[in-house]
Amino acid sequence: MNRFGIVSIVIVVATAGTATAGTTTFDNGHEGWGVFFGNDGVLGDFIEPAGGNPGAHLRWTMVDTFGCNFHNDSNPEYIGDYSRFSQGVRLSVDVKVDEISFFGTPVERNLIVELVDFNPPSDPYPWTSVWYNLGPISQAQTSNWTTFEVLISDPTATALPPGWGGTGAEDPNTFEPILPPNRTFASVLANVEEIRFTTFEPGFFYGFTNFQLRFDNPTVAAIPEPGTLALLAIGALALKRRR
Ligand SMILES: [Ca+2]
Ligand SMILES: [Ca+2]
Numbered sequence: 001m002n003r004f005g006i007v008s009i010v011i012v013v014a015t016a017g018t019a020t021a022g023t024t025t026f027d028n029g030h031e032g033w034g035v036f037f038g039n040d041g042v043l044g045d046f047i048e049p050a051g052g053n054p055g056a057h058l059r060w061t062m063v064d065t066f067g068c069n070f071h072n073d074s075n076p077e078y079i080g081d082y083s084r085f086s087q088g089v090r091l092s093v094d095v096k097v098d099e100i101s102f103f104g105t106p107v108e109r110n111l112i113v114e115l116v117d118f119n120p121p122s123d124p125y126p127w128t129s130v131w132y133n134l135g136p137i138s139q140a141q142t143s144n145w146t147t148f149e150v151l152i153s154d155p156t157a158t159a160l161p162p163g164w165g166g167t168g169a170e171d172p173n174t175f176e177p178i179l180p181p182n183r184t185f186a187s188v189l190a191n192v193e194e195i196r197f198t199t200f201e202p203g204f205f206y207g208f209t210n211f212q213l214r215f216d217n218p219t220v221a222a223i224p225e226p227g228t229l230a231l232l233a234i235g236a237l238a239l240k241r242r243r
Pocket of ligand 2: 120191
């Protein structure tokens with residue numbers, strides 16, 4: 001074996017050990033996360049150096065808009081084939097609501113996490129997705145930093161796990177969004193082209209709303225997480241010593 005062979009093996013082992021995943025703290029820029037990816041000085045996305053959970057974070061300020069779609073469609077740590085998370089995956093984000101208001105009245109929105117597979121242009125629907133309601137956000141309930149998360153124990157499951165919905169087709173009776181008949185939870189998770197933390201709940205329509213939201217630590221993490229493994233190892237060591 002030559003020297004290059006050895007180098008290749010080391011790289012493969014390192015990649016397999018971390019299962020491409022990530023958390024964006026905004027200390028090193030947006031890393032592909034944003035709503036509009038720009039601002040005019042007053043409205044849009046702003047990376048703020050302080051006041052996050054902790055430190056840097058992304059503030060999004062907008063008026064007269066239907067909703068917020070905080071998303072990433074470019075960073076391979078957060079998209080791609082989720083079957084790489086063979087033991088499960090955790091999706092989470094920290095949110096702080098300064099304002100969500102409709103004609104001056106504070107309102108709440110559900111925060112949805114949505115995994116999107118874009119369709120070919122020939123398809124009548126622009127994308128197929130699976131989504132989960134992480135819970136309500138509002139100035140009244142989440143004006144302090146709040147972590148929202150969901151665990152997917154098996155990204156290769158065919159059926160939608162409890163609480164998950166699909167889009168890409170419509171139920172002919174209820175007109176609610178559903179997965180197309182030829183798609184499964186696993187088939188969408190194998191082709192994630194965009195991850196969204198969004199107030200656009202599939203099947204709902206919204207009026208002109210004012211928002212100021214702050215985001216920090218959007219995360220796609222393998223289960224068990226490397227830190228957990230290290231803790232487990234330390235725990236095992238401690239147990240052994242006690243014997
Ligand atoms: Ca931060
Ligand atoms: Ca696609």
